[in-house]
Amino acid sequence: MRLLIAMMKHETNTFSPVPTDLARFRAWGLHEGADVIRAYGATRMPVAAYLELARGAGAQAVTPLAAEAMPSGRVARDAYEYMAGRIVEAAAGCDGALLDLHGAMVAEHVDDGEGELLERLRGRAPGLPIAVTCDLHCNLTERMVQNSTALIGYKSYPHVDMYEVATQVGRIVLDAMHGRARPVMAWGNVPLLSQTLRQGTDDPPMRELIAAARAAEREPGIRAATVFGGFALADIADAGTSAIVVADGDAAPAARVRDRLLAQAWTAREEFVYRHEPLARAVARAKTLTDGPVVLLDHADNCGSGGTQDVMAVIAEVLRQGLDDVIVAAVWDPGAVAQMQQAGIGARVTIALGGKTDMPAIGLEGRPLAVTGTVRTLTDGEWIVRGPMYTGVKVQMGPTAVLDTGKMKIVVVSRHHEPWDQGVFTSVGLSPPHARYILLKSRIHYRAGFAPLAKATITLDGAGVTTSDNAILNYRRVRRPIYPLDRINEP
Numbered sequence: 001m002r003l004l005i006a007m008m009k010h011e012t013n014t015f016s017p018v019p020t021d022l023a024r025f026r027a028w029g030l031h032e033g034a035d036v037i038r039a040y041g042a043t044r045m046p047v048a049a050y051l052e053l054a055r056g057a058g059a060q061a062v063t064p065l066a067a068e069a070m071p072s073g074r075v076a077r078d079a080y081e082y083m084a085g086r087i088v089e090a091a092a093g094c095d096g097a098l099l100d101l102h103g104a105m106v107a108e109h110v111d112d113g114e115g116e117l118l119e120r121l122r123g124r125a126p127g128l129p130i131a132v133t134c135d136l137h138c139n140l141t142e143r144m145v146q147n148s149t150a151l152i153g154y155k156s157y158p159h160v161d162m163y164e165v166a167t168q169v170g171r172i173v174l175d176a177m178h179g180r181a182r183p184v185m186a187w188g189n190v191p192l193l194s195q196t197l198r199q200g201t202d203d204p205p206m207r208e209l210i211a212a213a214r215a216a217e218r219e220p221g222i223r224a225a226t227v228f229g230g231f232a233l234a235d236i237a238d239a240g241t242s243a244i245v246v247a248d249g250d251a252a253p254a255a256r257v258r259d260r261l262l263a264q265a266w267t268a269r270e271e272f273v274y275r276h277e278p279l280a281r282a283v284a285r286a287k288t289l290t291d292g293p294v295v296l297l298d299h300a301d302n303c304g305s306g307g308t309q310d311v312m313a314v315i316a317e318v319l320r321q322g323l324d325d326v327i328v329a330a331v332w333d334p335g336a337v338a339q340m341q342q343a344g345i346g347a348r349v350t351i352a353l354g355g356k357t358d359m360p361a362i363g364l365e366g367r368p369l370a371v372t373g374t375v376r377t378l379t380d381g382e383w384i385v386r387g388p389m390y391t392g393v394k395v396q397m398g399p400t401a402v403l404d405t406g407k408m409k410i411v412v413v414s415r416h417h418e419p420w421d422q423g424v425f426t427s428v429g430l431s432p433p434h435a436r437y438i439l440l441k442s443r444i445h446y447r448a449g450f451a452p453l454a455k456a457t458i459t460l461d462g463a464g465v466t467t468s469d470n471a472i473l474n475y476r477r478v479r480r481p482i483y484p485l486d487r488i489n490e491p
């Protein structure tokens, strides 16, 4: 038996000006052939779960490609065609496919990146059994469902269950291949554009929705039940909240569970909207907290959702109000790193930090901030994740420097990286448990590495293309009406 095992992942923020070419995939990870096993075999990624299933089934693993890029703008046409082409070519002669996708990939020429890939795969190998793992932030489409055998999503945000979820869906499809199961799927969506900041699975309403999905999986005949929060920053027709249920043999129970989950999501719609607090007031509130570490979230400039990671508004306000003992991860500014490398460790420098990227989609121009400090650390930016998310994966932040202003130590990187693991600090000699404030350009994923430390968490509403302010985002393609862009009361 030959099993096609592949990953092709990107969460596309259509408002982001950051280009997504093959070089960007290579920067985070683009592996082919035996390199796929070397890169991911010892991790807790879905590919590792699939490889383990293949071993257990005595199957030969065919690994044409495992590629992921940090979220950013539309995927370049040639990058999409290269990656999809590698996977589709490899399907010839395979008995089944186990895929790790995101479910919000938008290419220059294709809005539904995953649906297109799966349709091409089935075109090349009609009837091919296909298992698909998607991110919790998947924008599910009809084409994805029609061209897969069993599709499932993560039940955690931060995403710490990738391995388990991939094992679950892989087993369903292997059972189907051996005649032990007959997977049938029911899916649907509600007109709800839920905000990422309100999708953490430790908080209501996602916590209750995930609990309902887990309970449904214990019902007879149900093999998998998924609620997708969706990714509101991909402005495509299918963006938003959806559910998909895999049952064995009989579609009726799957449809019932789907309806129940979607009704519950719709009822909770108001809770999926983030409530704004003025930046200066939130920073002032943080300043009154004496028991650290306090986590401060610059969530509007989160590169983990396509942010440019160089908007300085929040850092400027924290400096202005004089908060002390702050560590920051991270500002993307390769030029600033080069300047600090040239100056050397211990040198006193003044840098026009960040603000190198314009964001035409939201009418925001990049504005650097003059920061004076001492170059504290210089590294190559490479380290391995030891925390619960992306465990075992090698992170490459590119040349990295720490700029120390006295009150604030800023990690400056050359490649976008969302700080979800303490390694972002420990790799440059900073100790998060001992800082009073940990300022992170993150939204929910920081919880994987930092929630156990945080005595308090304050969200700071800065600027950027991952804003939670819908008034700033100029939606064009998402289906209308949709809540909360339209104040509708019926799904």
Ligand SMILES: [Zn+2]
Pocket: 135, 136, 137, 159
């Ligand atoms: Zn996600």
